[in-house]
Amino acid sequence: xxxxxxxxxxxxxxxxxxxxxxxxDDHVKPLLTDEEKKSENSKVLxxxxxxxxxxxxxxxxxxxxxxxxxxxxxxxxxxxFTISYLPKVGDPDTPANSSVVSERYIESGLQxxxxxxIVTGMILTYRAxxxxxxxxVLFIATVCxxxxxxxxxxxxxKLDKTSDRIYEPDYDPILTLAAKVLCPIILLFGIxxxxxxxxxxxxxxxxxxxxxxxxxxxxxAMGFGKTQRFFNENIYKVAKITALCMYGLxxxxxxxxxxxxxxxxxPLGTVGAILSGGIILPIDIAVGIEVACTMYAFYALFRRxxx
Amino acid sequence: MGPNLLANYSEAVAFILFVIxxxxxxxxxxxxKKIIGLNIMDSGLxxxxxxxxxxxxxxxxxxxxxxxxxxxxxNPVPSGLVLTGIVVSxxxxxxxxxxxxxxYKRYHTLNLDEISMWLNKxxx
Amino acid sequence: MDFVRNLPAISILACMFAAIISSGLPRRAxxxxxxxxxxxxxxxxxxxxxxxxxxQGSVVYVMGKFPAPWGNEIRFGVLECLxxxxxxxxxxxxxxxxxxxMRDEVAKGKEFxxxxxxxxxxxxxxxxxxxxxxxxxxxxxxxxxIAAAGLIVIRENGRTIEAGVRYMVMSLMGSGxxxxxxxxxxxxxxxxxxxNIKEAVDQIISSGEYYIPVIVAIALMTTGLCIxxxxxxFHSWLxxxxxxxxxxxxxxxxxxxxxxxxxxxxxxxxxxxGFEVISNSxxxxxxxxxxxxxxxxxxxxxxxxxxxxxxxxxxxxxxIGYIYMGFGMGTEAGMIASIYHIMSHAATKSMxxxxxxxxxxxxxxSRDFKDLTGAALRNKVAGVGFLVGSLSMVGIPLFSGFxxxxxxxxxxxxxxxxxxxxxxxxxxxxxxxNAVYFMKTVxxxxxxxxxxxxxxxxxxxxxxxxxxxxxxxxxxxxxxxRKQILYGTVIILFIxxxxxxxxxxxxxxxxIRMGLEMFA
Numbered sequence: 001x002x003x004x005x006x007x008x009x010x011x012x013x014x015x016x017x018x019x020x021x022x023x024x025d026d027h028v029k030p031l032l033t034d035e036e037k038k039s040e041n042s043k044v045l046x047x048x049x050x051x052x053x054x055x056x057x058x059x060x061x062x063x064x065x066x067x068x069x070x071x072x073x074x075x076x077x078x079x080x081f082t083i084s085y086l087p088k089v090g091d092p093d094t095p096a097n098s099s100v101v102s103e104r105y106i107e108s109g110l111q112x113x114x115x116x117x118i119v120t121g122m123i124l125t126y127r128a129x130x131x132x133x134x135x136x137v138l139f140i141a142t143v144c145x146x147x148x149x150x151x152x153x154x155x156x157x158k159l160d161k162t163s164d165r166i167y168e169p170d171y172d173p174i175l176t177l178a179a180k181v182l183c184p185i186i187l188l189f190g191i192x193x194x195x196x197x198x199x200x201x202x203x204x205x206x207x208x209x210x211x212x213x214x215x216x217x218x219x220x221a222m223g224f225g226k227t228q229r230f231f232n233e234n235i236y237k238v239a240k241i242t243a244l245c246m247y248g249l250x251x252x253x254x255x256x257x258x259x260x261x262x263x264x265x266x267p268l269g270t271v272g273a274i275l276s277g278g279i280i281l282p283i284d285i286a287v288g289i290e291v292a293c294t295m296y297a298f299y300a301l302f303r304r305x306x307x
Numbered sequence: 308m309g310p311n312l313l314a315n316y317s318e319a320v321a322f323i324l325f326v327i328x329x330x331x332x333x334x335x336x337x338x339x340k341k342i343i344g345l346n347i348m349d350s351g352l353x354x355x356x357x358x359x360x361x362x363x364x365x366x367x368x369x370x371x372x373x374x375x376x377x378x379x380x381x382n383p384v385p386s387g388l389v390l391t392g393i394v395v396s397x398x399x400x401x402x403x404x405x406x407x408x409x410x411y412k413r414y415h416t417l418n419l420d421e422i423s424m425w426l427n428k429x430x431x
Numbered sequence: 432m433d434f435v436r437n438l439p440a441i442s443i444l445a446c447m448f449a450a451i452i453s454s455g456l457p458r459r460a461x462x463x464x465x466x467x468x469x470x471x472x473x474x475x476x477x478x479x480x481x482x483x484x485x486x487q488g489s490v491v492y493v494m495g496k497f498p499a500p501w502g503n504e505i506r507f508g509v510l511e512c513l514x515x516x517x518x519x520x521x522x523x524x525x526x527x528x529x530x531x532x533m534r535d536e537v538a539k540g541k542e543f544x545x546x547x548x549x550x551x552x553x554x555x556x557x558x559x560x561x562x563x564x565x566x567x568x569x570x571x572x573x574x575x576x577i578a579a580a581g582l583i584v585i586r587e588n589g590r591t592i593e594a595g596v597r598y599m600v601m602s603l604m605g606s607g608x609x610x611x612x613x614x615x616x617x618x619x620x621x622x623x624x625x626x627n628i629k630e631a632v633d634q635i636i637s638s639g640e641y642y643i644p645v646i647v648a649i650a651l652m653t654t655g656l657c658i659x660x661x662x663x664x665f666h667s668w669l670x671x672x673x674x675x676x677x678x679x680x681x682x683x684x685x686x687x688x689x690x691x692x693x694x695x696x697x698x699x700x701x702x703x704x705g706f707e708v709i710s711n712s713x714x715x716x717x718x719x720x721x722x723x724x725x726x727x728x729x730x731x732x733x734x735x736x737x738x739x740x741x742x743x744x745x746x747x748x749x750x751i752g753y754i755y756m757g758f759g760m761g762t763e764a765g766m767i768a769s770i771y772h773i774m775s776h777a778a779t780k781s782m783x784x785x786x787x788x789x790x791x792x793x794x795x796x797s798r799d800f801k802d803l804t805g806a807a808l809r810n811k812v813a814g815v816g817f818l819v820g821s822l823s824m825v826g827i828p829l830f831s832g833f834x835x836x837x838x839x840x841x842x843x844x845x846x847x848x849x850x851x852x853x854x855x856x857x858x859x860x861x862x863x864x865n866a867v868y869f870m871k872t873v874x875x876x877x878x879x880x881x882x883x884x885x886x887x888x889x890x891x892x893x894x895x896x897x898x899x900x901x902x903x904x905x906x907x908x909x910x911x912x913r914k915q916i917l918y919g920t921v922i923i924l925f926i927x928x929x930x931x932x933x934x935x936x937x938x939x940x941x942x943i944r945m946g947l948e949m950f951a
Contacts, residue, residue: 078647079611079647081643081647082615082643082644082647085641085643085644086615086618086619086641086644087618087619087641094618094621095618095619095620095621095631095641096617096618096619096620096621097621098621099500099620099621099622100500100621101500101501101621101622101623102621104501105501112497125495125497126495126497126501126502126503127502127503127566128494128495128503129494129495129503129564129567130503130564130566130567130570132447133558133567133570133571133574134570136447136450136551136554136574137570137573137574137577139450139451139454139551140450140547140548140551140574140577140578140581141577143454143544143547143548143551143581144548144577144578144580144581144584146541146544147541147544147548147581147584147585147587148584148587148592150541152538152539152540237454237455238455240454241451241452241454241455244451245448245451245452248444248447248448248451251444252441252444254495254496255440255444255494255495256437256440256441257496258493258494258495258496258497258502259436259437259440259492259493259494259495259496260437261496264496
């Protein structure tokens with residue numbers, strides 16, 4: 001018995017007679033050759049990790065980046081080049097600043113619209129149709145956010161019970177107290193801005209945003225339960241539809257009488273008073289309500305999935 | 308190059324902001340960063356408009372003491388356009404954020420490429 | 432002043448009112464209001480069309496009491512009224528045709544929002560068609576974009592929301608460029624009203640001051656609108672958006688939304704800068720090249736698809752390429768051909784989407800080609816609709832697609848040699864490619880299922896029984912006309928519309944030519 005054969009496991013000391021030798025047909029042909037193994041392996045990998053797809057995507061991504069960066073640099077260069085040919089900033093004689101359009105807005109805006117704030121007069125009387133479109137942009141944005149985020153009422157009830165949102169209001173005394181103090185002030189300020197749109201900087205859009213902010217603060221501090229006592233989905237719908245319809249009706253009346261050469265019956269009021277500006281004040285109020293509703297609706301939809 | 312590049316530096320800054328935002332919108336993979344890019348882009352445009360309406364030495368177009376001459380006030384038109392533009396960009400931002408929330412809830416990632424990858428795996 | 436002049440303004444405002452009121456109505460009422468609205472707007476557009484045909488000129492209508500450069504203004508001539516009429520017809524048919532799928536596709540409790548979106552989309556389309564103020568156009572472009580994105584995502588699955596994000600990102604880049612262009616234009620002209628801008632632009636061109644900003648502004652606005660209407664390199668969002676949204680949305684989006692932007696582009700060319708200025712700049716050549724590339728690449732991608740709706744979506748890319756190629760020719764004939772193609776494509780593409788849904792309905796809802804075998808035999812109306820749509824797309828006489836191809840050919844022949852050769856060659860190649868993928872589908876859907884093909888063997892026995900393999904077609908899978916009267920009528924009306932466009936093409940083209948003359 002040789003040591004070597006013992007090492008190789010062909011012979012055993014204990015089992016004296018056992019002699020094992022490797023048979024020739026122990027060299028069974030493996031099921032797969034190395035190349036086949038490799039190709040199988042890569043196939044499996046490909047299936048799991050989308051290697052080929054990813055390689056293609058990576059290449060696409062690289063070219064996309066290069067093209068995009070080149071495009072942006074070219075765009076920047078073109079823009080700077082254009083700017084160097086534009087009229088000077090602050091120059092009163094540029095085509096835009098000296099055109100008849102702004103001239104009339106400034107010189108007879110007060111008499112024709114009744115608004116001291118020329119910008120408000122412009123967007124709500126001269127270019128009222130644009131602004132109606134703009135209000136509709138807000139409206140459609142709420143509709144789209146509703147499509148995406150509004151939850152079914154049953155799911156909402158279930159979520160309300162299971163989520164920790166119900167504990168929120170009682171456990172934050174600082175926020176609650178601050179909201180109690182601040183909310184009325186913010187609301188007042190918002191109403192002031194909405195009503196003073198024709199006299200000072202402000203108007204429906206900015207005032208409405210402030211009103212919305214007050215409501216969001218109240219909601220964050222007091223929770224949905226308390227907010228829903230005065231602002232739930234039905235009230236939201238009624239307020240929004242009334243405001244938009246009011247704007248629409250006033251607008252339509254104004255466009256159609258104006259276009260047909262009929263004098264409209266809306267008085268311009270005394271210049272400088274709250275009740276002035278003809279159609280501006282009611283439109284500002286309508287826009288204010290709509291914007292406040294929209295802002296709050298955005299918050300509520302993102303926060304809870306329902307109003 | 309034209310003669311007014313230095314005089315119009317504020318517009319140049321505005322358009323550089325615009326291009327930065329545009330590049331972010333094109334190149335970022337993260338949806339939130341894309342939305343930030345969108346807002347930068349819009350802000351650049353509003354800055355451009357604000358610079359456009361400004362006239363040296365004049366005040367905001369609110370009639371004070373009955374002065375109604377063109378020499379007293381800046382151009383009111385760009386201010387009105389900025390107002391409209393801001394409302395549009397608020398709406399669009401809200402919509403984009405809502406889309407992002409939905410995608411995050413479903414795929415737990417904000418990376419648009421990863422989302423596409425999941426979609427490919429899902430099949431239809 | 433005649434009362435008819437008020438109608439365009441009233442139709443825009445009525446759509447907005449309908450949208451506002453619908454947001455508080457229950458589902459059925461909102462739907463009813465939507466149908467009434469679209470029909471009424473169609474009627475009003477018809478009256479306006481008759482009126483402007485009668486007075487042989489375009490009408491300027493001031494929104495409010497302040498005239499031209501100070502107030503907002505809308506303006507309508509033959510072309511605008513024709514487009515508005517046509518849009519309302521297609522919109523009506525598209526909304527009706529997808530009605531029976533609405534319950535499956537839109538979540539319960541959100542259906543009224545669908546009609547709000549459709550109303551607002553329609554109002555923005557009308558405003559884009561009628562408006563004469565470039566900033567109003569921007570505002571309504573935004574409404575159009577958001578409404579279209581809402582229509583994509585209202586079918587809430589991962590694909591559509593991802594497509595919505597991609598669509599929004601692309602569109603927002605387009606809007607940004609559009610707004611930048613509008614601002615530069617305002618800066619150098621001092622006006623926002625199209626007619627006034629044109630006067631100022633004419634002066635600028637003749638004096639030479641601010642020439643570069645004007646050209647850059649036009650380029651920016653054009654690029655923005657091209658991005659928004661999915662011209663070739665910017666079409667990545669399109670297949671998913673059209674392929675997976677609800678069927679009405681797909682029909683409306685493919686046939687109307689992109690057309691609204693294209694119509695605004697035409698307006699920009701004719702009314703804001705003047706066609707001579709445009710044709711002397713290089714912008715049209717770039718559009719021409721991209722249009723040609725789109726025609727080929729869209730068709731090639733369509734051939735590769737195995738999903739019928741994605742195939743139709745990719746075909747849209749190619750068809751938009753046709754329209755831009757017509758613009759790029761830089762002649763009036765090319766422009767007329769493009770406008771005719773806008774109408775032809777809108778009628779045909781929405782019909783294809785609507786009939787495709789009928790075919791997939793009888794194939795277990797699968798949109799894969801291998802499952803569609805014999806679908807046209809199970810749902811005959813949808814099959815005929817798809818057949819007619821395909822024939823029209825390929826360009827068989829009698830249908831509208833033939834006329835538009837003929838117009839493109841005629842326009843191409845008059846061009847200089849370096850534009851004529853590529854356009855004729857690409858038109859030929861694109862027609863062949865169109866024929867390849869549409870006829871492939873048509874043959875597939877008319878092959879009876881008794882011949883079991885490669886794909887069908889993979890079905891399990893149960894599935895095979897359900898769709899009626901081996902000639903055993905179960906009664907519940909076969910949809911007869913009587914079971915789908917509304918759907919069938921819509922398809923028949925679509926076919927009629929297509930044939931009307933084809934047969935009365937001379938009259939329509941005369942109207943378009945007349946409209947273009949009074950357009951500028």
